Amino acid sequence: MLHSVAPGFPPCYDASRRREMDSRMLRALVSAASGKEHADFVLKNCRVLNVFSREVTDGDIAVSEGYIAGVGSYRGKEERDARGAYVIPGLIDAHVHIESSLASPEQFASAVIPRGTVSVIADPHELVNVCGNAGLAYLAEALSRTPLRVHMMLPSCVPSTPYETSAVRLGLEETASLIRDDSILGLGEMMACRQVLEGDEETLEKILLAHRAGKPVDGHAPGLTGKDLTAYAAAGILTDHECASPDELKERIARGMHVLLREGSAARNLHALLEGVNEENARWCMFCTDDRQPGDIFSSGHIDNHLRTAVSRGIHPVTAVQMATINAARCYHLRDQGAIAPGYRADFLVTEDLSEFRFREVYIGGRLKAEGNRMLEPAVTGPYDAVSSTVHADPIKPEQLALNIPSGKARVIRFQPGSLITGNEIRMVTCSSSGMFDSSENPGMCKLAVVDRHRRTGNIGIALLENYPISEGAIAMSVAHDTHNIIAAGDRDEYIVQAVNQVISDRGGIALVSCGAVAGTLPLPIAGLMSDQPIEQVRSRLETLMHIAVQELNLPSHIDPILSLSFLALPVIPELKLTDQGLFDSRLFQFVDVEVP
Numbered sequence: 001m002l003h004s005v006a007p008g009f010p011p012c013y014d015a016s017r018r019r020e021m022d023s024r025m026l027r028a029l030v031s032a033a034s035g036k037e038h039a040d041f042v043l044k045n046c047r048v049l050n051v052f053s054r055e056v057t058d059g060d061i062a063v064s065e066g067y068i069a070g071v072g073s074y075r076g077k078e079e080r081d082a083r084g085a086y087v088i089p090g091l092i093d094a095h096v097h098i099e100s101s102l103a104s105p106e107q108f109a110s111a112v113i114p115r116g117t118v119s120v121i122a123d124p125h126e127l128v129n130v131c132g133n134a135g136l137a138y139l140a141e142a143l144s145r146t147p148l149r150v151h152m153m154l155p156s157c158v159p160s161t162p163y164e165t166s167a168v169r170l171g172l173e174e175t176a177s178l179i180r181d182d183s184i185l186g187l188g189e190m191m192a193c194r195q196v197l198e199g200d201e202e203t204l205e206k207i208l209l210a211h212r213a214g215k216p217v218d219g220h221a222p223g224l225t226g227k228d229l230t231a232y233a234a235a236g237i238l239t240d241h242e243c244a245s246p247d248e249l250k251e252r253i254a255r256g257m258h259v260l261l262r263e264g265s266a267a268r269n270l271h272a273l274l275e276g277v278n279e280e281n282a283r284w285c286m287f288c289t290d291d292r293q294p295g296d297i298f299s300s301g302h303i304d305n306h307l308r309t310a311v312s313r314g315i316h317p318v319t320a321v322q323m324a325t326i327n328a329a330r331c332y333h334l335r336d337q338g339a340i341a342p343g344y345r346a347d348f349l350v351t352e353d354l355s356e357f358r359f360r361e362v363y364i365g366g367r368l369k370a371e372g373n374r375m376l377e378p379a380v381t382g383p384y385d386a387v388s389s390t391v392h393a394d395p396i397k398p399e400q401l402a403l404n405i406p407s408g409k410a411r412v413i414r415f416q417p418g419s420l421i422t423g424n425e426i427r428m429v430t431c432s433s434s435g436m437f438d439s440s441e442n443p444g445m446c447k448l449a450v451v452d453r454h455r456r457t458g459n460i461g462i463a464l465l466e467n468y469p470i471s472e473g474a475i476a477m478s479v480a481h482d483t484h485n486i487i488a489a490g491d492r493d494e495y496i497v498q499a500v501n502q503v504i505s506d507r508g509g510i511a512l513v514s515c516g517a518v519a520g521t522l523p524l525p526i527a528g529l530m531s532d533q534p535i536e537q538v539r540s541r542l543e544t545l546m547h548i549a550v551q552e553l554n555l556p557s558h559i560d561p562i563l564s565l566s567f568l569a570l571p572v573i574p575e576l577k578l579t580d581q582g583l584f585d586s587r588l589f590q591f592v593d594v595e596v597p
Helices: 023-034 105-115 125-131 133-143 172-178 193-197 201-212 226-234 246-254 270-274 294-299 303-312 317-324 326-331 493-505 535-551 561-565
Strands: 039-049 056-064 067-072 076-081 086-089 091-096 117-122 149-154 184-190 217-219 258-262 285-288 348-351 359-364 367-371 409-414 423-428 445-451 460-466 473-477 486-490 509-514 517-523 576-579 582-585
Touching (some): 023 067, 039 348, 091 258, 091 285, 091 326, 105 294, 105 303, 105 359, 105 535, 125 133, 172 201, 193 201, 193 226, 201 217, 226 246, 246 258, 246 270, 258 270, 285 303, 285 326, 294 535, 409 576, 445 493, 460 582, 517 535
Parallel strands (some): 039 086, 091 117, 149 184, 184 217, 258 285
Antiparallel strands (some): 056 067, 086 348, 445 486, 473 486, 576 582
16 A cells, blocks of 8 residues: 655645535445446546556446446446547656746646646745735636646745845744745745755744645755755655655655656656656655746646656556556545545546556546647636736846956856756956956856845846857846746847846747847746737747757757746755846855956
């Protein structure tokens, strides 16, 4: 039997099961399960994967009132023939920021459901960082228009640090008022590792609020090891999705934590972590995307991609399915999800094999929602007035980007493809006689800028970036985790200015400048984070921007130069990051100067 939660962690969500069910519905479910009455719907001639017994059995799946009545021989008021195909539970993404798809919540759901993801553990800290409670309310309302099952975590670190200009602060009082709400599953990723380890009163009180409410606390602990990791786990933090190596995975499991194997668009850890997964510890492992763009969803898939990858790397297909379904359900105490068994939600997928996981049919609540990789009902983006017009910044000028390094010695952010972690390097740089840095005199190095877009402070943080070989242009965007100020990189100040001012003019979005001309844009009117257009159009525009970045700005395609840029402002990820207030060393947890004496 699969383990559920870390030893000693308080149970959560026991009372949430079947809240909508009344005695009539329960009577109907029991009658259908016993065979006394026809079920509402029966999927005939299935090969059903049982995540509890690890067996595949032949039979029919009976559905009543949106729940599975039984697996065996059944008759239904409506029947459909699976023709001997495999049927597995609907997939669960154990940690995702829906906003990072750059599409509206409705469009996100329409993209992932046909690929088998029927349930997500969503952390809306992108929207909440920009819009506060209005962002939380908007996301919930938008997702209520979709069949996707969404379990909302309450962001724990808004902003992620006090070292950046933010639009919103979600403090102890707000956390206390929201954490007990039935719509909140738990406390979102606890990025404040340092505060946990130092015993910061407000941080620990937030964790205690979740414990007292009987709800889980998600983790975020990049590079944490040894007694620091022990202390972090001792605080009752249940999960971590920032593992980068098999050793880190095993160390967390040994401390009773669940590990989320992430394969996003910017951070890709799945292949490395699968090396540490075996039949003994797999029950503590589950899959997540964290941040995944439309291009990757359409080309490679969502959690179905993780399934294919795991099986191709030698993980038993049943184990892989458990990691994609019941493990997440047990971890988060989603008592009626993640399995095809009596009394569970009737969320299941029809596939021809257990290796490719291409889903012929997707059922949610026993109703066919997607077929042939397409939703049966098209998604429509609803109103978003409450989270629009969120860019509050004045146009910038080239002189605001001047960087004086009279010593000729600089601290430089080193970009690392496929990772959110950046290097902290000391380099000799060529400057003018007055000590001003000029990218044209320093091949392989460019300027990085972060501009406050929330409070019109005029703050602009400036740093140097290497291993991001942009030339003859600039990229700017209002997606810059997690505070989402405007971030920009370029090899000339005037290009950076042009790109930033285009984003300001568009009231949020992405802008590319090539040789002094705006070469491409993607407006993001929803909180400066998401498009209001169909996700297929978002994908197409992103592909166009990527083509410009590669062909005109000479950036290599394998580094995902657009999405990766958005993480260079996240000060809780090692080592060097840039906020609108300056260059920040996450190891020292303090600002540092660009110039090294």
